[in-house]
Amino acid sequence: MRSSPVTVPEHLMHQATALIDPPSRKIHLREFGQVQGHVTVEGRVIESSAPKKILLRMEEIPLKNIKLQQEDTQVDVSLWREAALLEVDYGKEVSLSHLAAMMAEELKKEQDTSSSHLERMKKNLKASVRDLQHRLDEAEKLALKGGKKQLQKLSQSSLFETPGASFINCS
Missing domain, CATH: 2.40.50.140 (Nucleic acid-binding proteins)
Incomplete structure (x- = not known):
């Protein structure tokens, strides 16, 4: 049709x-x-x-x-x-x-919004870096403490016996 x-x-x-x-x-x-x-x-x-x-x-x-x-x-x-x-x-x-x-005002508002968003992101990233640095410092302190404790344990257990004599390591 x-x-x-x-x-x-x-x-x-x-x-x-x-x-x-x-x-x-x-x-x-x-x-x-x-x-x-x-x-x-x-x-x-x-x-x-x-x-x-x-x-x-x-x-x-x-x-x-x-x-x-x-x-x-x-x-x-x-x-x-x-x-x-x-x-x-x-x-x-x-x-x-x-x-x-x-319009210039609208463009400026858009730029300001974008700029303030970037500033917030920058502030948050800086806070994250500070937090991570603090956590790293704490982890290093704990590792040093743990290392010192291990050294203390080793020095305390450095009393050893040989046949007929006893020696103490006084470091």
Whole structure:
């Protein structure tokens, strides 16, 4: 059984495309840290790193860092996955769309949270090192005590007899 072809009106195709791939707002680079959401920026590439692989959720992801300049404003941008593999030449004018922009306050809060988490981890590790050092010192003291007791036992039992004479070791 065959069905007849379905014709989709042009306006519905545009709406569907907008839902699947929503447009991102074009902004000037100086606004980059002041807006949130997906944006489009344009600028000249003034720095570009070689792609490197990072581990993210047990998957190696390519990452490339570039620096864009527009007039007197410069912004660092990280390109991920397929975008990191694109050839981006120094001095080339580029347009990057659908960048996830974070407001400066939100980014700072995220960095502070990460930083405080690292500080807590550092504090806990230092406490663990102190505890382990204390336990090691105690174990060494006990080993020395046990060694001295063994020496005392040996020296006390060093009274030995040979036929016709008694000798005492007085060390």
